Amino acid sequence: METIHIYHTNDVHSHFENWPRIQQFLSQKNAMHQEEGEDVFLFDIGDFIDRWHPYTEATKGQGNITLLNECEFTAVTIGNNEGVNLPYENLNHLYDEAEFDVLVANLHKNKEEYPSWIKPYNIYHTKKGTRIGVIGLTAPFVQLYELLGWNLTEPLSELKKWLNSLKDDADVIILLSHLGLHEDEQIAVEFPDIDVILGAHTHHILEEGKQIGNTLLGAAGKYGYFVGHITLSLDEQKAIKSKSAILYDVKELPLVPNEQEQIDAYLKKGKELLNQKVTSLIKQMPNDPFQETELSLFLCKALREWCSADCAMINAGLLLGPLAGDVTDYDLLTICPHPINPCVVELTGKELFEILRESKDEGIHHKHIKGLGFRGTILGVFVYDRISFQGNTIFVDGSELNYEKTYTLALPDMFTFGHFFKEVLPYKQKKYFLPEFLRDILKWKLQRDL
Structure with a gap:
């Protein structure tokens, strides 16, 4: 046998x-298995980077690649935080120093050509000659990738295209899937030749895996709370006789000497690299999630101006702190850590009225938000630029709202992903502005106007 x-990590x-x-x-596990003559493979399933952290932001993710190198990962696939939260050149050079493979079958430089740092799949050989075929797929945010200059293809079509080659070249087939649990379950049913699917994106936890037909699914949640471990046993004919999956709870793992010093060092290094002065403020610009402040209005105006829109709105909870004195890149990251891009939606006056009416609902202001790129806690009140209210009458740029007229509204892209303003926004065409985040827009206006 x-x-x-x-071993696998994700998100x-x-x-x-x-x-x-x-x-x-x-x-330690790698050393132990090697000593016992058993093969070990390490995979990360994407979203290893996130630009909320100063070290990641300052190095545009290349510091994270060093960490993966130090652990001797075998291969990774990319998630949306690598794929659509980095400008084209930063992603194109993210893996320049990688000592592992980057496997993504559905990301292309142009219509058909892969960038030099990507392989759709790779074959790894064990000491006993077993061939392990590993393929990667990432979530199909097609429009956003195209805006950044990449070509993203439909993942299941790519899987179908490459699977015959994998079956010919490999004894065991593993999919690194940054697609989400629902898609992984679908793939397990439709592609029974895949032996193991290592999942990500939806932050799901499969404590002992999930068996669907011939396929074992594994997933390790989010934020490094768990490490996954799949064990395969094969006979002399290279046929899999057993598969098992477990998760290790990281908080129950042994303490590391000088652990806190290591953690603090990442923050310190990032802060040092981001200690670049943006501007100096004569007076403090406070923040308050439950009322309009000079700072929230300043960001809202910056958003409208950047997008050249008729009007704009943001939620005050986007700003996690005030600005005062000398403002640095680190300060802007601290108060606005979200990987959220500007967006413009074209609306009729009636549609704009419906959105503004819903935005005034106090219930939504106290809503706790997770995901959608939001790195704060609470939504907060809405702040508007070139939108004003007098009793029951709404004015846009000083003129009464006309139900028949068409308006362009700038807003954070998080509101366009189907969780808010569901009666209107899901059905409207959106124009996203990439690669700039809201903090980049804030920096632009601070340097221009102050």
Whole structure:
């Protein structure tokens, strides 16, 4: 019998507070299995980087690649935080120093050509000659990738295209899937030749995996809270005789010597690199999630001006702190850590009225938000530029709202992903502005106007 060990992480999102224990654990397990003559493979399933963390922001993710190198990862696939939250050149050079493979079958430089740093799949050989075929797929945010200059193809079509080659070249087939649990379950049914699917994107936890037909699904949640471990046992004919999956809870792993010093060092290094002065303020610009402030209005105006829209609105909860004195890039990241882009929607006056009416609902202001790129906690009140209210009458740029007229509204892209203003926004065409985040727009206006 041959035993193969596969360790996997996903959706770490630059939560380096868990990384020292993960690194120590993987290093020890790797050494132990190698000593026993068993093969070990390490995979990350995407969203390892997240630009909320100063070290990631300052190095545009290349600092994260160093961490993966130190752990001797075998291969990774990319998530949307690598794919659509970095400008083209930053992603194109993110893996320049990588000592592992980057496997993404559905990301192309142009219609058909892969960038030099990507392979659709790769074949790995164990000491006993077993061929492990590994293919990667990432979530199909097609429009956003195109705006950045990439070509993203439909993942299941790519899987179907490459699977015959994989079946010919490999004894075991593994999919690194940054697609989400629902898609992984669908793939397990439609593509029974895949032996293992390592999942991500929806932050799901499969404590002992999930068996669907011939396929074992594994997933390790988010933020480095868990490390996954798949064990495969094969007979002399290279046929899989057993598969098992477990998760290790990272907080229960042994403490690392000088652990807190390591965690603090990532923050300190990032802060030093981002200590670049943007502007100096004569007086403080406060923030308050539950009322309009000079700072929230300033950001709202910046958004409208950047997008050349008729009007704009943002939620005050986007700003997590005030600005005062000398303002640095680190300060802007601290108060606006979200990977949220500007967006413009074209609306009739009646549609704009419906959105504004809903935005005034106090219930939504206290809503706790997770995901959608939001890195704060609470939505907060809405702040408007070139929109005003007098009793029951709404004015846009000083003129009464006309139900028949067409208006362009600038807003954070998080409101366009189907969770808010569901009666209107899901059905409207949106224009996204990439690669700039809201903090980049804030920096632009601070440097221009102050």
